[in-house]
Amino acid sequence: MADQALSPTADLDRTLAALADPTRRQIVHLLATGPRSAGALGQEFTLSAPAISRHLKVLRQIGLVSAVTDTQDNRVRVYQLQPQPLTELAQWLEQLQGEWQEQLQAFAEHVEAVSGARAQ
Amino acid sequence: MADQALSPTADLDRTLAALADPTRRQIVHLLATGPRSAGALGQEFTLSAPAISRHLKVLRQIGLVSAVTDTQDNRVRVYQLQPQPLTELAQWLEQLQGEWQEQLQAFAEHVEAVSGARAQ
C-alpha cells in the first residue's frame, strides 16, 4: 500500500496545483522578469483586483512569491519570485526521469539478454 | 493584457492539475518502474477500483499513460507511462528559469554599472 506517503509530497501537491492555473503561471512569468506590485500585475489581466490578490495569496502560501511593502508608498506591496518551489519541482521531475531511465535500462538489458541467448 | 494565452498552455494546465494529485503521482512513479495492469496498480492503494480507474482516465486524457489490452487475458488493461507531457513540463520549467536568469543577469549588470559609476 503506497497511498499518500509520509508527506514531503504535500509541498509538491500544492506547488503543482498552484501552477496548474494559467493566470498564476502568467503571474509567475511576469515576476520572472522582475518584481512588481499587485496593482501592476493586475493591469496585465482582465480580472478583478480581489481575484489577483487571491492568486498572489496562493503563490505566497506555497512560497513561490514573497511580498514586501514598498519603501516609497506604504500602500503598495511589491511581489518577487522565490525559486525554491520551482527547484523542488525540477528535482522531482529529475528523480522521476531517473526511475524511468532505470526501467528503460533494465528493458534494454532484457532485450540484450534474450537476443544474446538466441544468438548462441 | 496577458490573460490566458493563445493556449499551448492548456496542455500544461491539465498536466499540472493531473500531477497535483498525490495518488496520481504515485501511480506515475509505479509506472516509471514498468507497465502494470489497472488491478495491480489498485492493489497499491486503499482506494476503490473506480477511483483508480478514474485517476487512470485522467492520466490517459493528458497523454501521460497509454493502455493496451493484455494479450493473455483480454479483461486486463495494462498501463504504460508516456514521456511527452513530462518533457513539456520540463521544457516549461527550463524556459521559466531562463527568463528568471535574464532578470538576475540584468540585475547583476545594474549593480555593476552603479558600483562602477560610484568607483569613478
Add this chain to the structure above:
DNA sequence: TTAATAATTAACTATATTGTTAATTAAATA
C-alpha cells in the same frame, strides 16, 4: 450455460476552487 473476474461508467455526496461585488484596512493626498 452459468458464475466469477477485470475494468469502467453511472449516480450521488462532500469539498475545494475561482470568479464576482461589497466591505474593510491603512496610507497618501487635496
Add this chain to the structure above:
DNA sequence: TATTTAATTAACAATATAGTTAATTATTAA
C-alpha cells in the same frame, strides 16, 4: 480633516474534483 488609492478580506454563486456504492460490459473459467 476629508477623500482617494492600494490591497485585502468577506460573502456568495457556479463549477470542478474526488471519493463512495451500484450497475454495466466484456471476458474467462467452472
